[in-house]
Amino acid sequence: MDPYLEAAVEEARTGLGEGGIPIGSVLVHEGRIIGRGHNRRVQRGSTVLHGEMDALENAGRQAASVYRACTIYTTLSPCAMCSGAIVLYGIPRVVIGENRSFTGEESWLRERGVEIEVLQDEQCIALMRDFMAASPELWNEDIGV
Protein backbone atom coordinates (compact mmCIF):
# COMPACT_ATOMS: atom_id res chain seq x y z
CA MET A 1 0.00 0.00 0.00
CA ASP A 2 1.08 3.57 -0.63
CA PRO A 3 2.82 4.56 2.64
CA TYR A 4 1.01 7.91 2.84
CA LEU A 5 -2.37 6.31 2.34
CA GLU A 6 -1.33 3.78 4.95
CA ALA A 7 -0.67 6.62 7.40
CA ALA A 8 -4.11 8.06 6.61
CA VAL A 9 -5.67 4.63 7.25
CA GLU A 10 -3.82 4.44 10.58
CA GLU A 11 -5.39 7.79 11.48
CA ALA A 12 -8.83 6.50 10.47
CA ARG A 13 -8.33 3.41 12.65
CA THR A 14 -7.21 5.57 15.58
CA GLY A 15 -10.43 7.56 15.19
CA LEU A 16 -12.48 4.37 15.12
CA GLY A 17 -10.73 3.18 18.28
CA GLU A 18 -11.74 6.42 19.98
CA GLY A 19 -15.39 5.77 19.08
CA GLY A 20 -15.20 8.23 16.20
CA ILE A 21 -15.85 8.34 12.47
CA PRO A 22 -13.08 6.39 10.69
CA ILE A 23 -11.74 8.91 8.21
CA GLY A 24 -8.07 9.90 8.25
CA SER A 25 -5.79 12.16 6.31
CA VAL A 26 -2.16 13.22 5.99
CA LEU A 27 -0.63 16.29 4.41
CA VAL A 28 2.62 15.51 2.59
CA HIS A 29 5.27 18.06 1.63
CA GLU A 30 8.19 16.91 -0.48
CA GLY A 31 7.87 13.33 0.71
CA ARG A 32 7.44 14.18 4.39
CA ILE A 33 4.19 14.08 6.40
CA ILE A 34 3.79 17.55 7.91
CA GLY A 35 0.29 17.07 9.31
CA ARG A 36 -1.89 14.11 10.14
CA GLY A 37 -5.38 13.88 11.51
CA HIS A 38 -8.73 12.20 11.72
CA ASN A 39 -12.36 13.10 12.08
CA ARG A 40 -13.08 14.52 15.56
CA ARG A 41 -16.87 14.89 15.52
CA VAL A 42 -17.50 12.44 18.33
CA GLN A 43 -14.28 12.92 20.29
CA ARG A 44 -14.41 16.73 20.48
CA GLY A 45 -17.95 17.52 19.41
CA SER A 46 -16.33 19.17 16.42
CA THR A 47 -18.29 20.06 13.31
CA VAL A 48 -15.29 21.38 11.39
CA LEU A 49 -12.58 18.82 12.12
CA HIS A 50 -13.14 16.32 9.36
CA GLY A 51 -10.04 14.20 8.73
CA GLU A 52 -8.55 16.54 6.13
CA MET A 53 -9.27 19.62 8.24
CA ASP A 54 -7.64 18.01 11.26
CA ALA A 55 -4.53 17.19 9.20
CA LEU A 56 -4.39 20.81 7.98
CA GLU A 57 -4.90 22.11 11.52
CA ASN A 58 -2.19 19.85 12.91
CA ALA A 59 0.24 20.93 10.18
CA GLY A 60 0.05 24.42 11.68
CA ARG A 61 0.56 27.70 9.89
CA GLN A 62 2.45 27.18 6.64
CA ALA A 63 3.55 29.49 3.86
CA ALA A 64 1.54 29.46 0.64
CA SER A 65 4.60 28.04 -1.12
CA VAL A 66 4.50 24.99 1.15
CA TYR A 67 0.83 24.21 0.49
CA ARG A 68 1.46 24.58 -3.24
CA ALA A 69 4.05 21.79 -3.06
CA CYS A 70 1.83 19.45 -1.02
CA THR A 71 -0.31 16.41 -1.67
CA ILE A 72 -3.15 15.65 0.71
CA TYR A 73 -4.11 12.02 1.24
CA THR A 74 -7.52 11.13 2.57
CA THR A 75 -9.20 7.79 3.12
CA LEU A 76 -12.51 9.10 1.70
CA SER A 77 -13.49 11.51 -1.08
CA PRO A 78 -13.44 15.05 0.36
CA CYS A 79 -16.69 16.84 1.14
CA ALA A 80 -17.41 20.46 0.18
CA MET A 81 -15.79 21.88 3.33
CA CYS A 82 -12.55 19.91 2.96
CA SER A 83 -12.49 20.56 -0.78
CA GLY A 84 -12.91 24.26 -0.02
CA ALA A 85 -9.92 24.16 2.30
CA ILE A 86 -7.89 22.47 -0.45
CA VAL A 87 -8.90 25.24 -2.89
CA LEU A 88 -8.23 27.99 -0.32
CA TYR A 89 -4.68 26.83 0.32
CA GLY A 90 -3.95 25.91 -3.28
CA ILE A 91 -3.04 22.29 -2.57
CA PRO A 92 -2.49 20.94 -6.10
CA ARG A 93 -3.03 17.21 -5.60
CA VAL A 94 -5.40 14.97 -3.66
CA VAL A 95 -5.02 11.21 -3.31
CA ILE A 96 -8.29 9.59 -2.25
CA GLY A 97 -8.51 6.16 -0.65
CA GLU A 98 -11.97 5.53 -2.06
CA ASN A 99 -15.06 7.30 -3.38
CA ARG A 100 -17.54 4.42 -3.52
CA SER A 101 -19.04 5.05 -0.08
CA PHE A 102 -19.28 8.80 -0.71
CA THR A 103 -18.23 11.00 -3.58
CA GLY A 104 -17.47 14.55 -2.51
CA GLU A 105 -16.56 17.58 -4.58
CA GLU A 106 -14.13 15.89 -6.96
CA SER A 107 -15.63 17.58 -10.04
CA TRP A 108 -15.34 21.02 -8.46
CA LEU A 109 -11.76 20.32 -7.39
CA ARG A 110 -10.89 19.28 -10.95
CA GLU A 111 -12.53 22.46 -12.30
CA ARG A 112 -10.24 24.39 -9.97
CA GLY A 113 -7.19 22.64 -11.38
CA VAL A 114 -6.63 20.16 -8.56
CA GLU A 115 -5.25 16.77 -9.62
CA ILE A 116 -7.26 13.90 -8.18
CA GLU A 117 -6.21 10.28 -7.87
CA VAL A 118 -8.66 7.70 -6.53
CA LEU A 119 -7.14 4.43 -5.33
CA GLN A 120 -10.32 2.45 -4.47
CA ASP A 121 -8.44 0.83 -1.63
CA GLU A 122 -10.21 -2.17 -0.11
CA GLN A 123 -9.27 -1.27 3.48
CA CYS A 124 -10.73 2.21 3.09
CA ILE A 125 -13.89 0.83 1.50
CA ALA A 126 -14.33 -1.74 4.29
CA LEU A 127 -13.79 0.88 7.03
CA MET A 128 -16.57 3.11 5.68
CA ARG A 129 -18.92 0.26 4.71
CA ASP A 130 -18.81 -1.17 8.23
CA PHE A 131 -19.10 2.23 9.88
CA MET A 132 -22.01 3.40 7.72
CA ALA A 133 -23.87 0.15 8.42
CA ALA A 134 -23.25 0.43 12.18
CA SER A 135 -23.87 4.19 12.65
CA PRO A 136 -25.94 5.60 9.79
CA GLU A 137 -27.22 8.60 11.82
CA LEU A 138 -23.71 9.64 12.79
CA TRP A 139 -22.54 9.33 9.21
CA ASN A 140 -25.46 11.42 7.95
CA GLU A 141 -24.74 14.08 10.57
CA ASP A 142 -21.15 14.27 9.37
CA ILE A 143 -22.24 15.10 5.82
CA GLY A 144 -25.09 17.38 6.82
CA VAL A 145 -27.89 14.99 5.83
Added chain:
Amino acid sequence: MDPYLEAAVEEARTGLGEGGIPIGSVLVHEGRIIGRGHNRRVQRGSTVLHGEMDALENAGRQAASVYRACTIYTTLSPCAMCSGAIVLYGIPRVVIGENRSFTGEESWLRERGVEIEVLQDEQCIALMRDFMAASPELWNEDIGV
Protein backbone atom coordinates in the same frame (compact mmCIF):
# COMPACT_ATOMS: atom_id res chain seq x y z
CA MET B 1 -27.19 48.21 11.99
CA ASP B 2 -28.60 44.72 11.61
CA PRO B 3 -28.25 43.25 15.14
CA TYR B 4 -26.77 39.97 13.84
CA LEU B 5 -24.19 41.75 11.73
CA GLU B 6 -23.49 43.86 14.79
CA ALA B 7 -22.78 40.69 16.78
CA ALA B 8 -20.44 39.51 14.00
CA VAL B 9 -18.64 42.88 14.10
CA GLU B 10 -18.29 42.54 17.89
CA GLU B 11 -16.64 39.18 17.28
CA ALA B 12 -14.30 40.74 14.71
CA ARG B 13 -13.35 43.48 17.20
CA THR B 14 -12.74 40.90 19.91
CA GLY B 15 -10.37 39.11 17.53
CA LEU B 16 -8.58 42.37 16.75
CA GLY B 17 -8.20 43.05 20.48
CA GLU B 18 -6.55 39.65 20.84
CA GLY B 19 -4.01 40.57 18.17
CA GLY B 20 -5.87 38.53 15.58
CA ILE B 21 -7.45 38.95 12.16
CA PRO B 22 -10.66 41.01 12.52
CA ILE B 23 -13.27 38.78 10.92
CA GLY B 24 -16.30 37.64 12.86
CA SER B 25 -19.38 35.56 12.25
CA VAL B 26 -22.59 34.41 13.88
CA LEU B 27 -24.89 31.52 13.03
CA VAL B 28 -28.56 32.41 13.50
CA HIS B 29 -31.40 29.92 13.84
CA GLU B 30 -34.95 31.21 13.92
CA GLY B 31 -33.83 34.59 15.20
CA ARG B 32 -31.47 33.28 17.85
CA ILE B 33 -27.66 33.25 17.67
CA ILE B 34 -26.63 29.62 18.20
CA GLY B 35 -22.92 30.03 17.44
CA ARG B 36 -20.54 32.97 17.32
CA GLY B 37 -16.88 33.14 16.50
CA HIS B 38 -13.92 34.93 15.02
CA ASN B 39 -10.75 34.13 13.15
CA ARG B 40 -8.25 32.29 15.40
CA ARG B 41 -5.16 32.08 13.18
CA VAL B 42 -2.96 34.17 15.46
CA GLN B 43 -4.55 33.29 18.79
CA ARG B 44 -4.50 29.50 18.35
CA GLY B 45 -2.19 29.01 15.40
CA SER B 46 -5.30 27.70 13.65
CA THR B 47 -5.45 27.33 9.89
CA VAL B 48 -9.06 26.16 9.82
CA LEU B 49 -10.79 28.49 12.29
CA HIS B 50 -11.77 31.36 10.06
CA GLY B 51 -14.59 33.41 11.56
CA GLU B 52 -17.38 31.39 9.96
CA MET B 53 -15.73 28.07 10.87
CA ASP B 54 -15.32 29.20 14.47
CA ALA B 55 -19.02 30.15 14.63
CA LEU B 56 -19.97 26.73 13.23
CA GLU B 57 -17.62 24.99 15.66
CA ASN B 58 -18.98 26.93 18.62
CA ALA B 59 -22.56 26.12 17.60
CA GLY B 60 -21.69 22.48 18.23
CA ARG B 61 -23.29 19.45 16.63
CA GLN B 62 -26.64 20.33 15.12
CA ALA B 63 -29.21 18.37 13.16
CA ALA B 64 -29.33 18.93 9.40
CA SER B 65 -32.80 20.43 9.86
CA VAL B 66 -31.32 23.16 12.09
CA TYR B 67 -28.62 24.17 9.59
CA ARG B 68 -31.26 24.28 6.85
CA ALA B 69 -33.18 26.90 8.83
CA CYS B 70 -30.09 29.03 9.57
CA THR B 71 -28.57 32.22 8.24
CA ILE B 72 -24.86 32.76 8.70
CA TYR B 73 -23.61 36.33 9.10
CA THR B 74 -20.01 37.17 8.38
CA THR B 75 -18.18 40.48 8.34
CA LEU B 76 -16.29 39.52 5.14
CA SER B 77 -17.14 37.56 1.98
CA PRO B 78 -16.54 33.85 2.72
CA CYS B 79 -13.47 32.11 1.28
CA ALA B 80 -13.58 28.68 -0.40
CA MET B 81 -13.21 26.79 2.90
CA CYS B 82 -16.00 28.66 4.68
CA SER B 83 -18.19 28.50 1.57
CA GLY B 84 -17.56 24.77 1.45
CA ALA B 85 -18.73 24.43 5.04
CA ILE B 86 -21.88 26.38 4.18
CA VAL B 87 -22.52 24.02 1.23
CA LEU B 88 -21.76 20.91 3.34
CA TYR B 89 -24.28 21.82 6.01
CA GLY B 90 -26.86 23.20 3.59
CA ILE B 91 -27.08 26.64 5.18
CA PRO B 92 -29.45 28.40 2.79
CA ARG B 93 -28.57 32.07 3.40
CA VAL B 94 -25.42 34.12 3.96
CA VAL B 95 -25.38 37.78 4.97
CA ILE B 96 -22.02 39.40 4.22
CA GLY B 97 -20.79 42.58 5.86
CA GLU B 98 -18.70 43.54 2.86
CA ASN B 99 -16.97 42.10 -0.20
CA ARG B 100 -14.87 45.07 -1.31
CA SER B 101 -11.74 44.05 0.57
CA PHE B 102 -12.04 40.44 -0.57
CA THR B 103 -14.61 38.59 -2.63
CA GLY B 104 -14.77 34.91 -1.83
CA GLU B 105 -16.83 32.15 -3.40
CA GLU B 106 -20.11 34.03 -3.74
CA SER B 107 -20.66 32.84 -7.33
CA TRP B 108 -20.15 29.22 -6.36
CA LEU B 109 -22.49 29.62 -3.38
CA ARG B 110 -25.18 31.07 -5.66
CA GLU B 111 -24.70 28.19 -8.09
CA ARG B 112 -25.36 25.86 -5.17
CA GLY B 113 -28.59 27.66 -4.39
CA VAL B 114 -27.38 29.72 -1.43
CA GLU B 115 -28.99 33.14 -1.07
CA ILE B 116 -26.38 35.87 -0.62
CA GLU B 117 -26.92 39.37 0.72
CA VAL B 118 -24.04 41.86 0.78
CA LEU B 119 -24.50 44.86 3.05
CA GLN B 120 -21.30 46.85 2.24
CA ASP B 121 -21.18 47.98 5.82
CA GLU B 122 -18.74 50.82 6.48
CA GLN B 123 -17.55 49.41 9.80
CA CYS B 124 -16.71 46.06 8.19
CA ILE B 125 -14.92 47.78 5.32
CA ALA B 126 -12.87 49.95 7.69
CA LEU B 127 -11.90 46.99 9.87
CA MET B 128 -10.45 45.08 6.92
CA ARG B 129 -8.94 48.12 5.19
CA ASP B 130 -6.99 49.06 8.32
CA PHE B 131 -5.97 45.48 9.04
CA MET B 132 -4.82 44.74 5.48
CA ALA B 133 -2.75 47.93 5.45
CA ALA B 134 -1.16 47.12 8.82
CA SER B 135 -0.55 43.37 8.36
CA PRO B 136 -0.49 42.43 4.67
CA GLU B 137 1.58 39.26 5.21
CA LEU B 138 -0.82 37.94 7.83
CA TRP B 139 -3.78 38.69 5.61
CA ASN B 140 -2.16 36.92 2.66
CA GLU B 141 -1.41 33.91 4.82
CA ASP B 142 -5.05 33.73 5.84
CA ILE B 143 -6.19 33.43 2.23
CA GLY B 144 -3.35 31.15 1.11
CA VAL B 145 -1.49 33.77 -0.93
